[in-house]
Amino acid sequence: MEDKKPDIQRLMALEDSEWQKVERDFCGRLLSYALRRTGDHQAAEDIVQETMLGAVRGIGDFDRQYTFEQYIFGICRNRTIDHLRRRRTMTIQEGKDEDGMPGMEALARNTETPSAIIRGKELSGHAREILGDVLRDWVDETWEQNEFVRLMVIEAIFSGGWRNRDTWKRFELRDETAVAGIKFRALKRLRQLIAVRESGSDVLPVIEAAAEAGEAGVFDVDIQAIWLERRVSCPARHWLARLLSGTLDAKAAEFVRFHVEEMKCQWCRASLDDLQRADREGDLDELLQRVRDSTSRYLRSRTIGRQ
Numbered sequence: 001m002e003d004k005k006p007d008i009q010r011l012m013a014l015e016d017s018e019w020q021k022v023e024r025d026f027c028g029r030l031l032s033y034a035l036r037r038t039g040d041h042q043a044a045e046d047i048v049q050e051t052m053l054g055a056v057r058g059i060g061d062f063d064r065q066y067t068f069e070q071y072i073f074g075i076c077r078n079r080t081i082d083h084l085r086r087r088r089t090m091t092i093q094e095g096k097d098e099d100g101m102p103g104m105e106a107l108a109r110n111t112e113t114p115s116a117i118i119r120g121k122e123l124s125g126h127a128r129e130i131l132g133d134v135l136r137d138w139v140d141e142t143w144e145q146n147e148f149v150r151l152m153v154i155e156a157i158f159s160g161g162w163r164n165r166d167t168w169k170r171f172e173l174r175d176e177t178a179v180a181g182i183k184f185r186a187l188k189r190l191r192q193l194i195a196v197r198e199s200g201s202d203v204l205p206v207i208e209a210a211a212e213a214g215e216a217g218v219f220d221v222d223i224q225a226i227w228l229e230r231r232v233s234c235p236a237r238h239w240l241a242r243l244l245s246g247t248l249d250a251k252a253a254e255f256v257r258f259h260v261e262e263m264k265c266q267w268c269r270a271s272l273d274d275l276q277r278a279d280r281e282g283d284l285d286e287l288l289q290r291v292r293d294s295t296s297r298y299l300r301s302r303t304i305g306r307q
């Protein structure tokens with residue numbers, strides 16, 4: 001399910017050609033994302049430019065636990081939130097209380113920075129990494145087995161926080177116990193996947209707690225946070241392209257539509273927008289040039305004088 005990834009080593013070495021590739025691959029998607037969130041084309045272009053510069057500046061601290069895509073979209077999300085916050089500050093009336101505001105920022109944070117709203121017990125970084133890995137493994141194998149209803153049910157529960165009774169109705173399952181059964185088997189499989197990993201025992205309690213939460217449908221929020229943060233179920237870009245061209249298998253297509261429309265995955269939505277825009281050639285040229293100018297200026301300033 002993976003796309004071809006940029007070469008982190010070369011990016012860290014500030015190689016201009018590798019950064020150019022990143023610009024071509026990501027600007028369109030980042031623009032789509034920022035545009036959807038802000039509804040302002042000029043602001044969205046600014047955000048893309050700032051994101052790309054931020055990515056170049058921060059690459060030295062790149063955490064290999066994440067993919068480059070997660071890294072750059074994370075920066076884009078933060079820049080977008082900053083923009084929305086600034087805009088809100090500018091429009092807010094004087095004297096209004098800053099604290100109890102369920103405004104733009106709170107909204108953005110609730111829907112998009114699950115890691116910032118973790119309420120449950122904190123997992124260690126390493127345990128989070130393991131849990132993210134096994135969730136991905138589980139999604140991959142479920143995808144390969146063509147079990148898309150199972151995949152949707154688990155995403156709805158783990159990531160969407162749906163309750164059993166809503167889930168069985170949506171997927172036209174026999175009854176709630178069918179949902180409980182799917183959940184039970186998925187948790188069992190996750191336990192197996194965890195058990196074969198080194199230091200997997202740190203993670204098992206989370207799965208046990210999730211299993212016990214059962215009926216109420218309440219999960220330790222860590223699973224939801226990790227699911228979203230690691231983009232556990234996001235299909236690779238070529239699957240999205242096939243969805244648009246109508247060549248994706250019907251069951252997989254149903255899953256991707258569910259993921260984008262009902263789970264409201266903004267990253268995949270942005271990729272779809274970008275793929276659709278790719279048909280209208282030349283649309284991005286100006287933005288790409290602008291990003292290119294600022295990025296290469298920065299790269300030159302950092303690499304001149306180096307050996």
Ligand SMILES: [Zn+2]
Nearest residue numbers: 234265267268
């Ligand atoms: Zn997605």
